[in-house]
Every structure is written in structure tokens, then in C-alpha cells.
Amino acid sequence: MDYFFQNLINALQWGSFYAVISIGYSMVYGVLMLFNFAHGDIFMVGTYIGFGIATLLLALFSAIMPGWLIFIFTVVITMFLASFVGVFVEIVGYRPLRKAPRASAAITGLMIGIIFETGNLILLGAQRLSFPPLIKSISYNFKGIYFTNVKIMIVVISLLLMLLLHTFIQKTKWGMAMRAMSYDFLAVPLMGVSINVIAPLTFALGAGLASVAGILYGQAYPVLDPYMGVLLGWKAFVAAILGGRGSIMGAALAGYMLGFIEIFVAMVFPSTFRDLIAYSIILIILTFRPRGFFGMAHSTSLRL
Amino acid sequence: MRKTLYLLFAMFLVTAFMFSLNACKPEKKTIIKIGINAPMTGDIPKVGEATKFTAKMWLEDINKAGGLEVGGKKYPVELILEDNETKAESAVKANTKMITQDDVLIIIGPQSSKQAIPAGDVANNYKTPMITPWSTNPAATKDRPFVFRGCFLDPFQGPVLADFITQEFGFTKAAVLYDVASDYPKGLAEFFKQAWEKTHGQGSVVAYESFTTKDTDFSSQLTKITQSDAQVLFTPQYYNEVALIVKQAKELGWTNPIVGSDSWDSAETVTLCGEACYGKFFSTHYAAAGAKGATKAFIDRYTKLHGYVPDAVAALTWDSILLAQKAIQDTGKLTGKIKEDRQAVRNALANIEDFQGITGNITFTEQGDPNKCAVIVQISDKGEYEFYKSICPEK
Numbered sequence: 001m002d003y004f005f006q007n008l009i010n011a012l013q014w015g016s017f018y019a020v021i022s023i024g025y026s027m028v029y030g031v032l033m034l035f036n037f038a039h040g041d042i043f044m045v046g047t048y049i050g051f052g053i054a055t056l057l058l059a060l061f062s063a064i065m066p067g068w069l070i071f072i073f074t075v076v077i078t079m080f081l082a083s084f085v086g087v088f089v090e091i092v093g094y095r096p097l098r099k100a101p102r103a104s105a106a107i108t109g110l111m112i113g114i115i116f117e118t119g120n121l122i123l124l125g126a127q128r129l130s131f132p133p134l135i136k137s138i139s140y141n142f143k144g145i146y147f148t149n150v151k152i153m154i155v156v157i158s159l160l161l162m163l164l165l166h167t168f169i170q171k172t173k174w175g176m177a178m179r180a181m182s183y184d185f186l187a188v189p190l191m192g193v194s195i196n197v198i199a200p201l202t203f204a205l206g207a208g209l210a211s212v213a214g215i216l217y218g219q220a221y222p223v224l225d226p227y228m229g230v231l232l233g234w235k236a237f238v239a240a241i242l243g244g245r246g247s248i249m250g251a252a253l254a255g256y257m258l259g260f261i262e263i264f265v266a267m268v269f270p271s272t273f274r275d276l277i278a279y280s281i282i283l284i285i286l287t288f289r290p291r292g293f294f295g296m297a298h299s300t301s302l303r304l
Numbered sequence: 305m306r307k308t309l310y311l312l313f314a315m316f317l318v319t320a321f322m323f324s325l326n327a328c329k330p331e332k333k334t335i336i337k338i339g340i341n342a343p344m345t346g347d348i349p350k351v352g353e354a355t356k357f358t359a360k361m362w363l364e365d366i367n368k369a370g371g372l373e374v375g376g377k378k379y380p381v382e383l384i385l386e387d388n389e390t391k392a393e394s395a396v397k398a399n400t401k402m403i404t405q406d407d408v409l410i411i412i413g414p415q416s417s418k419q420a421i422p423a424g425d426v427a428n429n430y431k432t433p434m435i436t437p438w439s440t441n442p443a444a445t446k447d448r449p450f451v452f453r454g455c456f457l458d459p460f461q462g463p464v465l466a467d468f469i470t471q472e473f474g475f476t477k478a479a480v481l482y483d484v485a486s487d488y489p490k491g492l493a494e495f496f497k498q499a500w501e502k503t504h505g506q507g508s509v510v511a512y513e514s515f516t517t518k519d520t521d522f523s524s525q526l527t528k529i530t531q532s533d534a535q536v537l538f539t540p541q542y543y544n545e546v547a548l549i550v551k552q553a554k555e556l557g558w559t560n561p562i563v564g565s566d567s568w569d570s571a572e573t574v575t576l577c578g579e580a581c582y583g584k585f586f587s588t589h590y591a592a593a594g595a596k597g598a599t600k601a602f603i604d605r606y607t608k609l610h611g612y613v614p615d616a617v618a619a620l621t622w623d624s625i626l627l628a629q630k631a632i633q634d635t636g637k638l639t640g641k642i643k644e645d646r647q648a649v650r651n652a653l654a655n656i657e658d659f660q661g662i663t664g665n666i667t668f669t670e671q672g673d674p675n676k677c678a679v680i681v682q683i684s685d686k687g688e689y690e691f692y693k694s695i696c697p698e699k
Binding site: 006007014121126137139146221222263270272 | 530548
């Protein structure tokens with residue numbers, strides 16, 4: 001039985017990353033009806049910004065500040081900076097192509113992603129960086145189930161972020177504008193809500209979320225490289241589709257589900273077949289529910 | 305429409321012009337060109353860096369001597385460095401380019417088996433000698449008269465590790481975690497499993513788990529391993545994965561030894577892995593701590609130049625490049641006709657006997673493989689690779 005619970009904890013941690021990143025895809029889709037394929041690389045840039053801030057804060061304040069305080073400052077500053085990366089991507093990559101065919105805009109995302117990867121390669125070189133541990137990892141053994149404080153933190157912070165986002169979209173004026181935009185991004189601007197404000201806001205939120213996911217990722221898997229966002233981005237994109245395009249709750253749930261499927265497939269079958277079986281399962285789900293869990297036929301609205 | 309056509313035509317002209325400039329370069333005297341095929345970017349850039357640094361050190365020596373002396377005549381030497389991005393297809397492209405466009409006499413590299421196996425095929429087809437310093441998978445040189453290597457083979461390394469664990473710890477049950485998408489870990493995992501089961505019987509490898517390149521989460525595989533009754537974990541991975549595997553294994557409550565192979569031997573392993581890797585054993589080609597003679601001279605020089613102790617890749621590259629030098633010199637004279645010279649160098653390389661390298665003595669077998677000893681190294685509490693034991697093949 002502890003075998004099962006151990007994998008449950010593993011899956012919760014792994015699924016958290018998919019969930020938080022796939023929300024970024026879904027949000028942008030909800031507002032602009034296109035998938036931002038640079039999102040995986042925005043996650044990578046966010047992680048590197050987090051790395052830079054964490055290293056800087058550790059160098060300056062590690063004597064007077066405890067690790068958790070540095071962690072909080074790192075998260076806040078990184079979120080702030082990374083949101084500008086999102087805005088930058090929107091203004092440089094997507095705004096000029098807003099009236100262009102959808103496919104062109106999708107390709108833009110891929111190209112921005114490649115620019116980020118190679119730019120990073122030139123700027124920092126190809127060697128791996130090791131994300132400094134901000135919170136000292138303590139292992140607990142509960143009746144044969146092993147977990148660490150970092151794992152709990154990752155899951156709790158991810159859930160908290162999603163809750164915050166939910167509140168933002170449901171309760172604030174900005175959130176209302178975003179929801180309105182997702183109903184009809186041609187009519188809503190006529191009511192005085194500018195797409196040129198809402199679109200960057202959406203990108204900023206997505207990038208901010210991705211950067212926090214990056215910091216958490218750095219705590220769990222501390223080896224950073226310029227291509228770290230590619231595979232994770234793809235898989236999170238799968239989660240966004242599985243959840244139902246434009247549905248934030250769906251993306252979050254599907255993210256966790258993807259994590260669970262991957263981990264439990266490896267638990268039951270030989271691990272060589274993990275991705276083969278895991279993604280076949282998802283293919284079958286999509287065959288029966290082509291719009292994902294929370295997707296609807298003619299609506300692109302941002303639902304929760 | 306017309307504008308676009310003009311633009312395309314202009315671009316075509318410019319490119320053609322640039323190509324013609326290249327082609328018109330006067331080729332008066334023979335330059336010895338040596339190709340270096342190394343992973344400068346991608347998964348294991350530290351390996352590429354070591355290759356480049358070592359090759360540059362060698363070139364410095366040659367330039368100081370005023371060129372490479374062959375048959376009483378000094379020739380200038382040029383190194384052609386191509387990045388294979390740690391990808392098989394790029395390594396093939398790099399080799400093809402160096403052979404067909406740059407007219408290299410001999411190629412050093414690629415380092416890891418995933419690149420060396422397909423790239424070796426290209427070199428052999430074009431009848432260009434190639435020495436891979438670090439590739440231990442048998443397929444790299446097998447039935448390829450033009451491909452040689454600077455290190456021992458995995459069919460030797462696997463049993464060495466299995467025997468070492470059996471003798472050192474007295475364990476009977478082992479677990480293996482490896483990358484199924486890369487030739488080196490996959491091959492070595494199989495050789496280890498064979499050797500282990502030969503000693504301890506069928507089913508003594510109680511967990512045989514795999515993942516694919518670029519995976520970062522190994523929790524489900526490691527949970528399987530910790531829940532099995534394995535006493536030791538063997539993981540023949542590269543440094544970037546070692547750091548993650550060791551950390552995650554520890555967090556999942558694995559307290560038994562973790563043993564690695566020569567892919568652990570990078571200067572970066574300890575940098576990334578930190579204290580979690582202290583005390584771990586792995587097999588490799590040479591131990592830097594406590595080295596003597598020419599080996600020590602190389603280590604000191606490299607450390608002084610680049611600020612860190614050279615890893616096995618650097619030492620093996622040094623030996624390989626000196627082997628290439630000796631082979632070129634042994635030909636007696638260069639004709640300037642690249643095809644004949646390549647054949648001559650290949651023959652000279654096959655005839656080398658008892659070459660005194662810094663990682664051991666090298667005489668090639670029929671297949672172009674040297675018979676060398678393996679070294680077991682322990683990572684000390686200061687993060688240094690300390691010599692623990694040397695295991696030699698039976699003569």
C-alpha cells in the first residue's frame with residue numbers, strides 16, 4: 001500500500017508542474033484563440049530569472065535572512081520580472097500578427113521559443129546551472145512513505161497560485177474584462193476594453209505563473225539548461241488540450257491527470273513503455289472526448 | 305512579384321559569390337588538417353569543452369615546434385572544430401562536412417557512443433581514419449577498419465563493475481536505472497546485467513528501470529527500485545542526470561550505495577551533484593589524484609590553464625590526438641593527395657605498438673580497440689576523484 005501512496009505523492013509533485021504551466025496555454029487561448037507555443041520557453045526564461053535573483057539574494061542577504069524569506073522575495077521579484085517577458089512576447093511576437101492567419105501566429109510562438117533557447121545558449125553558454133536550494137530539504141518517513149518539505153511546498157504553492165488566479169478572474173474588474181474578451185474579442189473592444197491591454201495582461205499572468213513553476217522546478221530538479229522548457233512545454237500543451245481549450249480549471253485538472261498517468265503507468269508497466277502507454281491513453285481519451293474535459297462546441301470562453 | 309524575384313536572384317548571386325571566394329583559395333602547400341567532432345552544446349557541453357581545451361593545448365605544442373614534422377619536413381597544422389550538439393544526426397553531418405569539404409586527414413571524436421556509432425560509419429565509408437577517445441560501446445569500431453578508440457569497451461567495463469560491487473560490498477541483488485534512448489547507457493546496462501546475473505543467477509537484477517533522454521523526474525522508477533530488495537543501484541548516466549538521480553533517490557529513502565560508470569567522470573558531476581555524491585564509486589579510465597610522470601604533467605598543465613582538474617575525456621582526447629600525431633609521423637611522408645594520405649595514416653595507426661599514453665599503454669586489436677585497465681574511483685569528501693582500485697583485463 002505504501003507503494004501506492006508513495007507514487008501518489010510523486011504524481012502530485014510532477015502533476016503540479018504540468019498544471020501550472022498548462023494554465024498559461026489555456027489562458028492565452030481563452031483570450032486570443034491561439035496557443036502560445038513560446039510558453040515552454042517562457043517557463044525556461046522564468047527559471048533562469050529565478051536562478052539569477054536567487055543567486056543574487058543569497059550572495060547579498062544569506063547572512064541576515066532565513067531561506068524561506070529569500071524564497072518569498074525570489075518568487076515575488078521573479079514573477080514581476082517574468083511578467084515583462086510575457087508582455088514582450090505579446091507585443092513583439094503576437095501583436096503585429098493579430099490580423100494574420102492563425103497558423104502564422106502559432107509559428108511565431110515556435111520561433112520566439114527558438115530565439116529564447118539560442119539566445120540563452122549564447123548569453124550563458126551551454127553548461128548546466130545548478131539552482132541553489134533555498135529551503136533546506138528535510139525528509140520525512142511516514143510509515144514507509146517518504147516525502148520532503150519541498151515536495152509539500154511545491155504542491156501547496158501550486159494550488160494556492162491556481163486559487164489566486166481563480167479569484168482574480170472571477171472577482172476583479174480585470175478578470176471580468178478578460179472573460180468578456182474571451183466571449184468576443186471583436187465586440188468587446190467597442191465597449192472600451194482594449195485588446196492591447198487585456199492581451200499583454202494575459203501574457204503577463206501566464207509568464208508570472210510559469211516563472212513560479214520554474215523556481216519550484218529548480219528546487220525539485222536543480223539542473224537547468226536552455227532546452228528544459230521544450231519537453232515540459234509540449235506535455236503541458238497536451239494537458240491544456242485535454243482539459244478543454246480555454247478552460248483554466250480543465251487545464252489544471254488535466255495537468256494533474258497527466259502527472260498521475262505518467263507516474264502510475266511507470267509503476268504498473270515496465271518504465272521503458274511509460275510515455276508510449278501514457279500518451280496512448282490520452283489519445284484514447286481525446287478520441288472519445290475530442291474537446292477535452294471542459295471544452296464546449298462553439299464556445300471559446302474562459303471558463304472556470 | 306517581380307521585386308521578390310529580383311531579391312531572390314540577388315541573394316543567389318551573393319551566396320554564389322561567397323562560395324566562389326571559398327573555392328578560389330590558393331592551395332599551395334600541404335596543411336595537415338585534423339577534425340575535432342565534439343559536443344560543444346546540447347546535453348554534455350562540459351565534455352565538448354574538455355575536448356576543445358585539450359586539442360588547443362596540443363596545437364600550441366605543435367605551433368611552438370614550428371609545425372608537425374613528417375619525414376624530415378615540417379607541416380603547419382590546422383584544427384577544424386565542429387559542434388555535434390550531442391546529437392547523432394549532427395555528428396554525422398559534422399563528419400561528412402569535415403571529410404568532404406575541409407579535407408581533414410584524421411578525425412578525433414565524437415566522444416559519446418550515441419554520436420560515435422553513426423559518425424564512425426561515415427568516416428569508414430569515406431575511408432578517413434577516426435579515433436573516438438571516449439566511446440566505450442563495441443559498435444563504434446566493430447567491422448570498421450578506419451575507426452579506432454582510445455578507451456576500453458563496455459563488455460569489459462560491465463563485468464568489472466559487477467565484480468567490484470560483489471567483492472567490495474558482498475551484495476547479491478542489484479538495481480539498474482538507465483536511459484533507454486542513448487547507446488552508451490543502454491549498452492552498458494545490458495553488459496552489467498549479464499555479468500551480474502552470471503555471478504548471482506537469473507533474477508538477481510531485481511529492478512531494471514529506464515527513462516528517456518531529457519526526462520528529469522525519475523520518482524516512479526526510483527520508487528520501484530527502493531521498494532524492491534535491491535542492495536545497490538547502478539546507473540551508467542551522464543553528469544546532468546547523475547545529479548538528479550542521486551538527489552531524488554535520497555529523497556525517496558534510498559540509503560544503499562549508488563555506483564556509476566565512466567560517464568560520471570566529468571569535472572561537472574560534483575559541481576552539479578554536490579555533497580549528495582560524496583563517497584560514491586564509479587569506474588573510469590584514469591584517476592587524477594595521485595597521478596605520476598607524464599600523466600601528472602598533463603594534469604598540472606591543464607589545471608593551471610583552465611582552472612579545474614582534467615576529467616577522463618580530456619586525458620583520453622590527449623592520448624587520441626597524440627596517437628594521431630604518431631600515426632601521421634609514422635607514415636614517413638605526406639603525398640598531398642588526401643585519399644592516399646588517409647590510407648597511409650590508417651595503416652600506421654593499426655601498426656602502432658605499445659604507445660605510452662597518459663591513461664595507459666595502447667596497442668590496437670584487429671577491431672581498433674585498445675586493451676586497457678579500468679580504474680575504480682571514489683568521490684572524496686572534498687569532491688575529488690580518488691584512486692581506489694585498478695582492474696586490468698586478463699592477457
